[in-house]
Amino acid sequence: MAPPRKALTDRRKAEGFSRESLAFVVGVAEKTVGKWERNEATPEPLNQPRLAKALRLTTQKLIDLLNADAEPEVQDGLDRVEWALANPSQADFEAVARLRNHVVELGERYDRERSTALLAEAGQLLGQVRFLRQHAHRYGVKRDLLAAEAEAATLMGQFAWDASQRRDHLEARKHFDRAAEAAREINDPVLESIALLRTSYVALYGEDDARDGLRLTEQAAVAARGNSEVLEGLAVLHTAEAHAMLGERRACERALDLAQDHFGQKTEDDPVPEMFSQTQHDRLAGACYLRLEDTTKAQPSLERVAVQTRSRSKSRSIALANLSLTHILQRDLEQAAASLHLAIDSVEGTWGGGGLKVIFNVARELRPWRAEPVVDQVYDRLLTVMAAT
Known part of the structure; x- marks a missing residue:
C-alpha cells in the first residue's frame, strides 16, 4: 500500500x-x-x-x-519558501528571512493600497508562518518563526482594524494579543512593545477607553525602555493623548515633553527607525490640544503636519480632519470645509479606515450648518466617498 x-x-x-x-x-x-x-x-x-x-x-x-x-532538493530564490512549506520540518533560516521580508513589504504597501486588498495576502502569510512554526524542529529556526509570527500578526491586526474602519476591535485585539504572546515567548521586548502599542490604538481610537489605553501605552513604554527610544517616545506620545481624553492637561503636557526628549535621544542603531517621522509629535500634540478644546495650540501643530506630511499618507487625512475640527470649533466654516476637502482628497488616495472614520465624525459636527453652500458641497463629496467604500 x-x-x-x-x-x-x-x-x-x-x-x-x-x-x-x-x-x-x-x-x-x-x-x-x-x-x-x-x-x-x-x-x-x-x-x-x-x-x-x-x-x-x-x-x-x-x-x-x-x-x-x-525530499525534493532545496531551490534557490523565490522557491525557498515553497520548498519549506512542502518540507516544514526542514524549514531553514533563509526561508524564514524571506517570510519576514514579505511582512516588511506588505507594511510598506499599507499607505499605497486599501487594507481590504492586502488582507488576504497578509492572512495567507500569517498562516504560512504559523504552519512552519508548528512543524519546525531546529530551535533557532523556531525562534525566528515566532518573531515572524509576532510581526505578521501585528500587521494582520492593523489591516483588519483599518479595513473595518476601526469597528472590528475584537479581531484586531486577537491578532495583537497573539503577537505580544509570541514576542514574550522569545523575550523580544521590541516586538512586544509594538504589539502593545497597536492594542492601545484600539482602546483609544476605537473603543474610546482612555483608562485602558493609558494602561496599554504605559506597558508599551516599559517594554521599550532601554531597547528603543523611538518606541518609548511613541508610547509616551499616546500616553499623552490618553491623559488628554481624561482631561488631565498637566499630565498630557508632561508626556508630550517626555516624548520629545526620547525622540531627541534616538540613535542610528535604534531597532525601529522606520517607525519615527518628524510629524508625529505635532500630529499627536495637535490631537491632544484638540481634545482639551485648546484650538489656539492645536491649530499650529496640525497645520505643520498638513504641510510636511506626504499626500499619500493615511495619517495625513486624520491630521487634516482634526484641523477641520479646530476651524469648526472657531466657527470658521470656510476654513473647516477647505481642510475637510483636503482630508477627503487624502483619504481617496489611501482609503485608510482611520481617516474615513475621523472624516465622518468631523462631518457630523457640521450638521448645524448643513444648509450653508460651503458645507453642502462637503456633504455631496461625502456621499460619493460612501458610495466608493
Whole structure:
C-alpha cells in the first residue's frame, strides 16, 4: 500500500484550504481530495492545472510533489519558501528571512493600497508562518518563526482594524494579543512593545477607553525602555493623548515633553527607525490640544503636519480632519470645509479606515450648518466617498 501523500496535505493546509474548500476550487468532490492525499488516487490530467493553481505550484512541481519518494532538493530564490512549506520540518533560516521580508513589504504597501486588498495576502502569510512554526524542529529556526509570527500578526491586526474602519476591535485585539504572546515567548521586548502599542490604538481610537489605553501605552513604554527610544517616545506620545481624553492637561503636557526628549535621544542603531517621522509629535500634540478644546495650540501643530506630511499618507487625512475640527470649533466654516476637502482628497488616495472614520465624525459636527453652500458641497463629496467604500 502506497504511503499517504503528506506533502500534498501539508501544502493544502499551508495555503489555508480545508479539503472541502480545495475540492470546491478544483471542481471535484471532497472525498476525491481525500483519496489524493491518502494516495488512493492520482489527480486526472484535466484537474492537475486547477489543483496546481490553487496550491500556487507549476503543474510540473505538482507532479513532482505527487510522485516524490524522497525530499525534493532545496531551490534557490523565490522557491525557498515553497520548498519549506512542502518540507516544514526542514524549514531553514533563509526561508524564514524571506517570510519576514514579505511582512516588511506588505507594511510598506499599507499607505499605497486599501487594507481590504492586502488582507488576504497578509492572512495567507500569517498562516504560512504559523504552519512552519508548528512543524519546525531546529530551535533557532523556531525562534525566528515566532518573531515572524509576532510581526505578521501585528500587521494582520492593523489591516483588519483599518479595513473595518476601526469597528472590528475584537479581531484586531486577537491578532495583537497573539503577537505580544509570541514576542514574550522569545523575550523580544521590541516586538512586544509594538504589539502593545497597536492594542492601545484600539482602546483609544476605537473603543474610546482612555483608562485602558493609558494602561496599554504605559506597558508599551516599559517594554521599550532601554531597547528603543523611538518606541518609548511613541508610547509616551499616546500616553499623552490618553491623559488628554481624561482631561488631565498637566499630565498630557508632561508626556508630550517626555516624548520629545526620547525622540531627541534616538540613535542610528535604534531597532525601529522606520517607525519615527518628524510629524508625529505635532500630529499627536495637535490631537491632544484638540481634545482639551485648546484650538489656539492645536491649530499650529496640525497645520505643520498638513504641510510636511506626504499626500499619500493615511495619517495625513486624520491630521487634516482634526484641523477641520479646530476651524469648526472657531466657527470658521470656510476654513473647516477647505481642510475637510483636503482630508477627503487624502483619504481617496489611501482609503485608510482611520481617516474615513475621523472624516465622518468631523462631518457630523457640521450638521448645524448643513444648509450653508460651503458645507453642502462637503456633504455631496461625502456621499460619493460612501458610495466608493
